[in-house]
Amino acid sequence: MSSPMPRIAPLEAPYPPEIQAQLDRIMRGAPPLMLFRVMAGHERAWNKFRAGGLLDPGPLSLRQREIVIDRTCALNKCEYEWGVHVAIFAAPAGLTGDEVRATVLGDATSACWSPAEQALIAAVDALHRHATLGDAEFAALSAHYDEAQILEIMLLCGFYRTVSYLANGLRLPLEENAARFPQV
Incomplete structure (x- = not known):
């Protein structure tokens, strides 16, 4: 087929x-x-x-980067890019099955996330919903990440929102070996 x-x-x-x-x-x-x-x-x-210059590692760890990318793609309902990243990077980033699932079905309060990762998820969610970070989200990020990392988080969210627009708008078929969104 x-x-x-x-x-x-x-x-x-x-x-x-x-x-x-x-x-x-x-x-x-x-x-x-x-x-x-x-x-x-x-x-x-x-x-x-x-x-766009975000195809390199940057100042975040692979794990932090993948949490931001996976959550951004999940919020944008971009199974194509989410699935590619999960298939290639989830294991090297040390993401568990529960954590991968939480990027789609969880939120910042999901028990699988550390406080620093909760700040990442909350920031991604705020940027997705409001196109800005509130004082609480920025303070939470600042408690765990330096300025270069905070800028990288915002850039990754914007870049992967664009990637989501491309993949969704072009109706790209899912890659053969990519992961699929978890079911509720």
């Missing part, structure tokens, strides 16, 4: 050498994701996407 095609057709291999080199750098030997193949077919969009 074939997957449905996205609204904008992805590039197919063989890719132009420059695109192949870019995909190789991002994917590190794995087949390129559908999202990257769609974006790479449109030079300006692809360059802007890659210039």
Whole structure:
């Protein structure tokens, strides 16, 4: 059974050498994701996407980064990107099954989160709902994270909201090996 095609057709291999080199750098030997193949077919969009500069580790730990990304994608109902991140990064980030589930079905008060992680979830939720951080959310973040980390959290939320818009708006089919949202 074939997957449905996205609204904008992805590039197919063989890719132009420059695109192949870019995909190789991002994917590190794995087949390129559908999202990257769609974006790479449109030079300006692809360059802007890659210039977002958030495809690198940054000042957060892998675990912190993945909590922010997974929660952002879950709130945006973006199973595509959430599933890719969970499949690739949940285990290396040390996320348990309960924690992965809580990124979709829980909240900042879920018992699986440490106080610092509760601050992350509360911040992601506030940014999603209000496009800002209230004094309480900012104070909670400041108790656990430095300024560079707080900026990274906000940037990740915005970047992965954009990624969610792309994946959802293009109706990207779920990647074959990606995780699926937990059921209630």
